Amino acid sequence: MKLRFAAAVAAAMLAAAPALADLTVPNLSYRTGPYGANGNQYADGFNDYFTLLNERDGGIGGQKVLTPECETAYNTEKGVECYESTKGSGALVYNPFSTGITYQLIPKVSADGIPMLTPGYGRTSAKDGSVFQWVFNPPANYWDGASVIVKHLLDVNNGDLKGKTIALVYHNSAFGKEPIRTLEELSKKHGFTLTQIPVDPPGQEQKSQWLQIRREKPDHVILYGWGVMNQAAIQEAANVRYPMENLIGIWWAGGEVDVEPAGAAANGYKSVTFNGVGMDYPFYDELKTHVLDTGKASGGGAHVGKAMYSRGMYAALVIAEGIKKAQELAGTAEITPAQMRDGLEALEITEARMAELGLPGFGQPIQLSCQNHGGTGMGMIQQWDASAKQWKLITDFIQPDEEVLAPLIQADAQAFAAENAIQPRCN
């Protein structure tokens, strides 16, 4: 009896576990809780990209890609639990979609030798691959975002920000505080005054912050918000009649969910983005044929083409290209996490490759190396058209200010290396 029971348990476990030949990329998603509206879109985009590869191409290099989901609820402790519970399934790479979780996982993935991709979030200085051997953050990081925003503000102010005031309204968390150091440096370089206005999460109530903005009348407001904080900020900006075109958010404050609750009042709001907008790409025809029409879309395909969906899909694209490169380098389709790291370090996604994937101009060219784990960090500016209910790109890709960012990244990475007794490599 005991033997039969043990056999049944073993059979069930084998059935539940991925086949050894599969490529496993856990999807640490959050579909519930205060940030679920964003998390749903992102997770669907992430899943759908791999579903397309599985259905159309039979996976990558003949190996199907599995994306087992684990709900983190955007909670750091749960995120760590998800990592611990899935890493044994042969996970090749993690994309935890949370700066808080990323910070907790950096020492863990480093110890376990599993790469982690944090596109557009996480620890900025992870761009320095000589120190952060297992962490990657292409195509852009928070400091890139801040720098691209300031460059755009220079453009709209005829190249001169001297004497201007810029207020940073930020989520009072590790994520929201990330750009402060960069903006302080940029304020010295360009001669603008930086005002810091923190908002405690979740950020539903921001009357004090926007009364302050109404009194002080900053020329521009930069918004580093997430979840309800964005909707509340955009609504309060409209309430105090702050010019919407002077309010500009980071990419995590650049989703449809952020602007739609404010209705027509959100018209003209801007945000930086590291990927294209909308569905005017040949890729979506393929997605329709192989995923949407066959009923295999994650979440029923309800979010296809939306901003956060696109970011999740783009993250999957970068991982898929990394897997492909890793398979080429290793000479086998069945790669290990260490080989995946090598693949990411040799990753090259050219404009031609993006066009080949059906996404011409959707993302910037990415070329990583042992030293550079972050790419070029370019961003575009998108603007909300409330009547069409669409984001519209109003600039081309803008290069961040490497002159300011590179020394900051190097200093932060070296401090981390010193604290953690890490011997920098890549020499």
Place this chain on the structure above:
Amino acid sequence: MDQLLYASEVLVNGLMTGVMYSLVALGFVLIFKASGVFNYAQGVLALFAALTLVGIQQGQVPFAHLINAITGSHISSFGWTVPSLLAILLTALVMVGLAILIETLVLKHLVGQEPIIMFMATIGLAYFLEGLGDIMWGADVKTLDVGLPQGISETAEAWTAALTGYGFFIDRLDIWATVIAALLVAALVAFSQYTKQGRAMRAVADDHQAALSVGISLRFIWVMVWSIAGFVALVAGIMWGTKSGVQFSLSLIALKALPVLMLGGFTSIPGAIVGGLIIGVGEKLFEFYVGPLVGGATEAWFAYVLALIFLVFRPQGLFGERIIERV
């Protein structure tokens, strides 16, 4: 002089914000007053009510995602929209139905249990309702528009500008919230003082056993109180949902009500209002004067500090009933 004007503007807005906090606190008070239970699920009730209201208003099919997953269909909407007032009435009916279910499935089985057991049950209820709301209506952020105006009141701005030389910002939604809260409190006070059911509710609050002995149905009173609390949650959900969309963070507004309750007392309806006003004004003025010195973002913690200071001198809250136990 400018500072004084700015402080006055902050004070007025603090009062208005306090009213928004009070709307949430009222639901807690009602249930605590009638049953001695601290209803942890009150914030989620507001979320559930707002989700249901938007769902009904927009003709959304409840459980559409689940139905589609099981049957392979692609339904999401009935294809109609419901006028706001009718949708509010229908949502109020749903909240009554929910109150009946809560009483039948949860509270009835816990009669005579310690308050902590009842409290634990409401924690379970909160998580269940949050999940149910997600499955029923989806996790997307929903725009709620029941015709309430938003944005700066130009009349108030012009009037204060003429009077002081500086036009105050007052949100029209906050003005509406104040009027609605005043009506709600007047109605609740009148109900509890002058109606038979209201007196029965107070009797139950005083002593369950004594109320039962004179023929008051505990079950009916509980259903009634949870229905009223559900309606108050609906009003709070409408106000906060109009402000920043209906989404799952709406349930966290309960955190804003806790210091209000600590300060105003758990058993007083006027206490919830006065407590809200003190918290609203206190946190806004503190942020205005002290925030810049300590890096800002003081409101979340200062509300609790303020409530704790009051607790030291008046543990039952400003309007709470003093508990005297004689041995």
